[in-house]
Amino acid sequence: MKKYGSSTASHGLRSHSSASRDSLRSLVWSLVKAHRASYTVLALTVFVTSLLLCSTLQVYTAGKMMDGAVGMDSMNTLRRLMAVTPYQNVVVLSTVSVLCIGLVAVFLVLASVSSLVQNRRREYGMMRLNGAGRLRIMVMALGEFSLPLALANAVGCLAGSLLTVPMGMAVNGPAEFPGSGMLFRPRIRPVVSVLAFVFMMVVCLLGVWLAVRKIGKATPLELMGQEPVKDTGRMGWLRSVVAGVLLLITLIVGFAPIGVTLDVRCMLLVILVISTVYASSPLLVSVSVSLVGLVPEKLAEGPGILARQRARRKTEGSMSIALPVMMVLTIVVSFLAVLRAGSIGGNMLNLRPLKADVVATADTSSGVDRIDSSIRDLGDAVNEADIYQTQQWAVEGSDSIFQVAWHEGPGRLPGGTGVTAPKVVKGSLADLGPGRIAVSNEHADYRLGDKVTLLDRHDRRYRLTVVAIVDPPEGMPELPMDFLSSADGLPRSGELDELIAMVSASSSVAVNGILKGLQETGVRGMRVETRAAFIDRFVRRGVSGQHALSVMIVGGTVLAMVFLVQSIAIALAERRRQDHRLYQIGVSHRSIIWSAILEIMVDAFSGILIAMVAVCVVVAALAAAFNGAGIGVSYTPIPVGSFCLIGLLLLIIGVAATFEISRSMLGDPGSEQ
Structure with missing residues (x-):
């Protein structure tokens, strides 16, 4: 009899527990149907939030994983490093977008859920008067909100994943993919969608928990009143202190x-x-x-x-x-x-400070002789001038691209005393020549006598000795001059030829004459600007x-x-x-x-x-x-x-x-x- 009685009691307990769960599920489902209009609007908010967050997160991952980078193994070192740059830009751009959309999503979804919970305070008050405890109301609210929010979140993440490709195309231009030899082809990753789903669900349910927790601190009669539930004095004091700090x-x-x-x-x-x-x-x-x-x-x-x-x-x-x-x-x-x-x-x-009165730039090294000749023909109108040809090179053992510059004249490079010439920190520019190179002072790891190996676009190796440490010309962001070589120090076998001519006028009246003289050289694609125009264009x-x-x-x-x-x-x-x-x-x-x-x-x-x-x-x-x-x-x-x-x-x-x-x-x- 004892065994039978124990079994009966156990069966009754299980039946009661099962009935309790069934009644809770029925109550949750009835509440969802009763408030379907409010949940429809709330679900739309979560859907749009999940869509934007998931799509930008997918683009971030695609940039991180370098989607579309085909054939990089067959590229030379320099071209491979140049191909990586636009993907790094994608990561930076998408990181900012994910951060901003994430912040907006957190604040707005939390406030949205809180607002809906607050406007149902009378309903929760009635439940409390009918004997429902705070814990049961919390569980019921979490279950009730989970159904529509999880559905909206899942559909939003799915739609956001499908938008990965067009969203990736939106950052294709700003990331500088055109001309890089790479075509950005972001692919959809289910694990990213899952992470976005989990993040949004945590945010939504956290909002429910915070709002219902606030409701739970009020008495049933306060909940049944006309006014919204106010924070308790302690909560108000804490929030004020946090805001003040x-x-x-x-x-x-x-x-x-x-x-x-x-x-x-x-x-x-x-x-x-x-x-x-x-x-x-x-x-x-x-x-x-x-x-x-x-x-x-x-x-x-x-x-x-x-x-x-x-x-x-x-x-x-x-x-x-x-x-x-x-x-x-x-x-x-x-x-x-x-x-x-x-x-x-x-x-x-x-x-700051750009001391050249006139700056001429071109995306080609052709025309150096004509520019040099034109500057010399200007005679006394020119106080000082320097012409540089630059190229992109790789350094063995480094994942970065470096700029090598050649001084083309007409100024005197040895000593670097001109306002548009590099300033010598250590060593002497007179020692430049085959097998010898100068290094920018920004690269503090290099010392006089160190060896550096440069790689050109054909992966040929050039082992050079550092004979000088220099500061590049001030005010020229397009001339970082990581390395400086003489005319016979290195062949012109890097990537992306550029020409930069900086001219200091003898007087303000002579500036217009210098502008006109350089514009008449006829070098294709060359831009000749005053100092103010160059600065304005660069900033814009x-x-x-x-x-x-x-x-x-x-x-x-x-x-x-x-x-x-x-x-x-x-x-x-x-x-x-x-x-x-x-x-x-x-x-x-x-x-x-x-x-x-x-x-x-x-x-x-x-x-x-x-x-x-x-x-x-x-x-x-x-x-x-x-x-x-x-x-x-x-x-x-x-x-x-x-x-x-x-x-x-x-x-x-x-x-x-x-x-x-x-x-x-x-x-x-x-x-x-």
Whole structure:
């Protein structure tokens, strides 16, 4: 009897456990069906996020694995090293895009899930009153959200993988594949899709856990109330401390003289600014909504007053609208400013000081004799001049490409005393000749008497002795001059011939005559420019080479648009009964829609205002860094166009979505939907 009784009890326990699991699954599925409209919009956000993240991550991996690099084993060493360069550029470009899209995805998806959980607080309160514990609600919420989010995430990663090839083509030009002899052919890797899927699921479920954990701290009666659940005093205090510490660190990194490089400082600053804005968003949104709301309250009378009161009363709802606007503007525009600053700053530092009054450049070494003759014919108009022919060579035992330069005249190279000639640090340029070479001072590993082996385009080896250490001409980024040889020191058997002539005029009046004299030489493809024109072209070329950042801009903006529409739909759906009561007491259909549009505009403009302040902090820090590096503050990039374009687009989408959703909800104003 004991054995039978024990077996019966065990069977009953298993039956109860099975029934409990079945009831939980049934409840989860019924909740998903009941909230399918909200989940549809949320799933769209996750789908777009997964698509962009997975496709850019696939391109990053393709660049890392050098997809399409066919026949490299048959190439000579120099050509093989040159072929690797565009793949390295792909890795850099896709890394920036993945970082930006990832940051936008994390902030927006977390806020999206949190907003949906918050708007279902009464439902969770009813469950608590019916005896459901906090743990059961947490498990139920995780299971409920997992179903639609996992499906949307999987479809997004699949679609993102299919977009790998067109996404790779978007970075083909900026990565400098044309002319490299390589054709970028990114292939799809399932393991990358799995990693993107796992990352997005962790983000989504983390958002659910944080939001439900916050709900669980409130009492059932608080959850059943009209107002959103507020943070407890402890949580508010902790968030305030975190925001204050982040702000202090941001100011230190941005403006204090700390010993880090400019690029590291700038990237760290952007991450800190983004984190600070997100941490302090409740306070910032509350203040900005109150300020911005004064405008419609004064200008639009009844609808404007209602819009401001609603915006101020529902800070949580305003945050869900303002957050995508302020986060995408802060993230995308700050990254744009920093990347452009890095390009401009690097170029300006390379160009300072450029002492040549006239610079002539050509992608061929032909015409050296004609240019030399023309400079000599200019006579007293020329104070000093140097002509260099450069080529790309490989160094045995190195994975980098080096530039070798030959001095072609008409200046006197030995001694290097001219303003456009290299400055001798050690040794003597008079010792140059067959088997001897000078090395740039930037390569600190080389000493006088060291041996270096150069490889030409035919993989022929030239073993040379270092006889001089030099500093290349200042202000000439196109002439890094890793190695300097005499006319008879090396044959011209490298890759990518280039010609650079630098002329110093005897007076400012003589500059135009020198320009005209060099332009009349008739060397095909040669560009003759003044110092100012050369600097301006070089800086603009560095900035224009960042076309791949359009992927980052479009991706971040699309994510913000999807989340913005979702937040508007949830906010308006929650107010449906309130709008119906307003209509019943005599408020017109038109006024209700107009007040909803004004409220969304207040929230969106609040996000724009906060983002503007954040971007101004980044730009001010860049200006201070430029000033400290000796670069004119006028060169500081201020991405006003990108900021205004993205902000206007989000505002238009928000207004259009509000009008359409409000009109559909109030389509039959006589019935409560």
